[in-house]
Amino acid sequence: MLPYPLLSASLVIMWLALNGFTPGHFILGCIVSVFASWGMAALRPVKPRLPKWYLLPKLVGIVLYDILRSNLAVASILLTGGRRKHKSGFITVPIELENPTALAVLAVVITSTPGTAWLEYNSLSKTVLIHVLDLVDEAEWQALIKTRYEALLMEIFK
Structure with missing residues (x-):
């Protein structure tokens, strides 16, 4: 039941x-x-396999630090108002993750970080469309997501 x-x-x-x-x-x-x-x-969700579950606290620590840092950055943008030009935009990030659970975790991580939002995952081209509040350098954002989150998630969910 x-x-x-x-x-x-x-x-x-x-x-x-x-x-x-x-x-x-x-x-x-x-x-x-x-x-x-x-x-x-x-x-019928698949049960996630976490062969390297001991890396989860590291991921949680990184995400909590990034959430705190992003909260401060977004608050700064809101409080300074129009003093500095802010360019928001959309970026496409190519990813190698294929595990559905790892993709879901990545979506939660990106969306829970203030100033960013996961919008779409294209399984054919293996890309993610993300909206960024303060987009300065697209390549920097792509590298951040790939090295900071995707690499660790690939290791955890291998």
């Missing part, structure tokens, strides 16, 4: 945290979590 019991339990807890604990909300949260669990099972 519950193919993903941890997902179901987490959804019920989140439902109750957002709506308050009442018997009605508990029952409704349970119903929602059962349907969500069934929906997840219908997608």
Whole structure:
């Protein structure tokens, strides 16, 4: 009945945290979590293999540092207003990742970093379209994503 019991339990807890604990909300949260669990099972996600799971803390540290640094940069852009010209734009980054889980993690990392957003993945040309708030050098952004994130994700998910 519950193919993903941890997902179901987490959804019920989140439902109750957002709506308050009442018997009605508990029952409704349970119903929602059962349907969500069934929906997840219908997608048939592959179980990720993490042969080098011990590199995950390194990735988390890098991402947290980059999020902090990007928050400061975006705040600086917003606070200085029009004093300095900022050019936002779209860049295409060629990537070698093929693992769907690694691609999903890369999408989360790029989108969670303020000032950048993952827009599209083209599986035929193996490229990612990204929007950057303060685009100074496209090659620098491509190198940053490839060396800082993609290389580590390829090592973790090999």
